[in-house]
Amino acid sequence: MRRRKIMKKIITMISILLASWTFLAFNHGQALADTETPVVTLGGSLTASQRQGTIDTLTQPLNGSNYQTITVTGSDLVKYLNPSGDNFTTSSGVWSSAMIQKTSSGSGINVKILSYNGKNNITTITANQYKNAALTAGITDANIYVTSAVPIDGSGALAGVYAAYAKNGNSLNQEQVNAAQDEINTLSGITQENKDKDGYTDSQLNNAVAGAKSQMAKVGNNISDSQIRDIVTNQININHLGDTITNEQKNQIVNILIEIRDSGALKNSNFKQQAAELSKQIQAGAKNIFDKLNTPENRNFFQQLIDSIVNFFTSLFK
Incomplete structure (x- = not known):
């Protein structure tokens, strides 16, 4: 009798799991079909x-x-x-x-x-x-x-x-949209200001910003303003923009990234992966530029520097 009751419970649990799986699979398929x-x-x-x-x-x-x-x-x-x-x-x-x-x-x-x-x-x-x-x-x-x-x-x-x-029923967070618009206005403005300068490309700037987003996501949503500034400084150097980007432009980038943090964008579990993927795409699209910048000597020095900073900040929050 006891064995029969146990078997009945197991069958009931399996039935519930199968029903739940069917419901989730159906709705997941609908969402994909819409998008x-x-x-x-x-x-x-x-x-x-x-x-x-x-x-x-x-x-x-x-x-x-x-x-x-x-x-x-x-x-x-x-x-x-x-x-x-x-x-x-x-x-x-x-x-x-x-x-x-x-x-x-x-x-x-x-x-x-x-x-x-x-x-x-x-x-x-x-x-x-x-x-x-x-x-x-x-x-x-x-x-x-x-x-x-x-x-x-x-x-x-x-x-x-x-x-x-x-x-398609996937309305975006308005605070993130606002941050995105401020970002695009800021980056396009910086590119316009530097378009005739040697050693500057829009690809370098956007790679620096994408890299900064990826590093920010590693630290998390509680990242401080000073941490963001340190990350921006290192990304500017990694992308060899230290002699081109002015202090005012640097402050604009920092302020945009602070706004992005405050918008809640870093809370998205996909943000870090998408930012890293974006950086890869930017570098692949401007391979002739980044091949000249990313010599083993340059990359090893700056990457080790930024990795050590990010690891330090990450350990603080752990």
Whole structure:
């Protein structure tokens, strides 16, 4: 009798586990199905001809696969970009457009700016700046393609990416979106200020920021302002920007990373991995630059230095 009761309990537990597994698997599959369909975001100011040309440009990487579209208007710019200090209105024009495509776990954030009729019309924001902003906003494992039918800075494309996430029921944390917008404005401004200087590239700056995010994540959400400043100093040196980045620009980077910490971005368990993956992608995309910078002597010295600092701070919190 006792054995029969035990067997009955075991069978009941197995039944519950199987039912739970079926429920979770079904819902997990639904979530993936929602996010796997690429979303094309189209600027609301495009003419009918430009709209079709934009769709043709953005969907080329899909090779005929299905996609869905949403239109991005001035209202979206107000909703997603104004909280960080921009001054868009509901009547603001939107021409830059994007497509976001979810990818397998661990693949990181990939961004490619596509030419429209043979011309790159995104005048201000670089692919690496889009990548860093997407990471800060909470986007993970995605291919993002950006284009514009007319010369434009590219803000509308990023608002479209945020809207695309909301469409699939994955609304992003507004504080992280605000930090992402402040970051993209800061980094694009620094690049504009240094664009004619020898020894400076946008890739070095964004690699330094991605590296700093990765090191911050190792310490955790309780990382102090002074720790962030030390990490930024070392990342600037590792990327050989010490003679280029001014103290004011350095302070801007530190302040942005403090804002990113305060936004709660570091609490995301994927943040560290995505930041490390982003750094690898930036270096691979500018291999000719980083091959010259990352000589064994340079890398060994600076990497050992930053590793020792991070390990010290990490041990304090343990």
